[in-house]
Amino acid sequence: MSETEPPADQKSLGLDKDIGDDFADLPLRIDGLQKSFGGINAVNGATFDVEKGTLTGLIGPNGAGKSTTFNLITGFIEPDAGTVTFNGEDVTGVAPHELADRGLVRTFQIARELADMTVLENMMLGPKHQYGEEMWRSVFRRGETMQHEEAVLERAWEMLDFFEIEHLANEYAGNLSGGQRKLLEMARALMTDPDMLLLDEPFAGVNPSLENRLLTHIHELREQGYTFLLVEHDMDLIMENCRRVIVLHQGRVLADGTPDEIRSNEQVIEAYLGGDV
Template identity: 45%
Template sequence: MTKHFDGLTVVSDMSLQLAKGEILGLIGPNGAGKTTMFNLLAGSLKPSSGGIFIEGQDISSQAPEQRIAHGVARTFQIPRPFSEMSVLENVLVGAQKQTGERLFSNFLRPGLVRREEKAALEKAHVMLEFVTLSRLAHEPARVLSGGQRKLLELARVLMADPQVILLDEPAAGVNPALLEVIMDRVVALNAEGKSILLIEHNMDMVSRLCSRVIAMALGKLLAEGSPADVSANPAVIEAYLGGGA
C-alpha cells in the first residue's frame, strides 16, 4: 500500500502478510509510518493505492465497523474508555449486531432482545474474567490504571469475536506486572487460533511474542525475519540509533 498526505508520502509501496494463527510484530523508529500503516489496516484511513485483503476478499474501502464483520478488530495505543460507565458496561459496548439497537425491535421482539442482552452480559463477564478485571466489573472505568485500561479495551474487542486483532503498542505506559498479564493473554488468544499484528517499541515483548518481525523506516519495508535477525540487522540498528551505532 501507499498513502499520501498533501503530497507527502507516509507509507510507500509497503506490503505485509499475516498468516492465520501468527503473531507478527511491526517495529520501527518514530516517524517510520507504523501508525499510518496500522490505521490503513484498521480502516481509519483509506490507501492512496494498493489494497487490503482478508482470505482473498478486498476490504480496502470498508470502514472499521464493517471490518469487524470480517473478523478484524483493533486496540489503541491510548485507550479512552467511557469513564463514568462501569467496567462491565464498557465491555458490553463491544457486543455486535444486537437486535435491541433498533428502536422498534424493542417493542416488536422484546423476548429476542432480552435473550441477546442476557447472552451479552454473560459473555462480558467471561471476557472480564479472561483479562483479570472481574473484581472491578461494577467500578467506573475512570478508576483503572493505564495497564488495566488496555486490558479493558482488549475485553471489549473480544466481544466481537475477532479472528485478526491489531494491537497498538500494548506495552506503552504499562507497569511490568500488568505487562506480563497482557502478554499472557495475547499468548492465550493466539493459542485459540487468533492472528495478531503487534506494533510495539518494547523489543523484549516483541522477541517473546512474535515468530516474525517486520521493520519499517521512512514508510518503507526495512527488514523482515525472526526477532533476533531483525534486531541485529545493521540497517535496523542505524534506523533506530543512527550511523554512529
C-alpha cells in the first residue's frame, strides 16, 4: 500500500488531528545531534525534519546511528550537542514520559507489554493524567472519576477493535504472538493520543498477514493526521510505503528525498544498498 494511495474502507476513530496550527508542517526538527560512546561517534551532526501527516522512513546500515538517534529524540539518552524541537518547543533531553505528555511517543523493536496483565489491562495503563491516580479525585469526586474511567475503557475497546485484537482483550499479554504484541503496543501507544509516533522496526518478526494489517492501520491513522517516523530494515517496505526517506550513514544524514531519489543516489547505493536497489 502506498502513502499516496489511501486505503479503502477507512475507519475513523474520531481522532482526526488539527493540522492548522503554526507547527503543522514540520512538527519534528532535529538539528546537529551528536552522541559519542567511548570515543565512537554514534551520531555525528544528524539534521533533518519530519513533515506533518506523513510516514517518513529512516534507514541506514548497521551502526549508522538509527537507534541512537531514536533514543536521543525520545529522551532515553541525552545528546552531547544539538537540539530536538517538537511542535515549536525545544524538547532536547526531556524525559520520555514528559514527551509522551506533549504528544511524542515511540514504540520499540521488542514490544514492551506487561506480560502478567491482560491485553485490556495493558490498554488501560496507556492514557495520561488518569483521574484514578489522583487521591483527592478518587475520594471527593468519585462520580467524575468513574465517568473518566468509563471513557478510558470505551477508548480502549475502540482501539482494540481498530487493530482487530478485541477478541484477545482477556488474554494475558505474555501469551500473544510477536505480531499480536506489535499490534498491542501500537494500540496502547495511541491510548496516549499522540501527535507523532516513532516506530522502531514495528514489522520485525511479524508474519506477512499481520504486517499488512499493521501497515493498513498506519496508513489509516496517517490519513487522519497522525505523523510517523519509521525505522525499518525491509527496503521494499520502506520504498513502497514512505513518501520520504532519510538515509543515515556514520551518524550523519547522507541523503534525504523521495524513494525514487534514494534509489538513484550513487552515494546511497555505494554506502548502503550495495549496488542493488
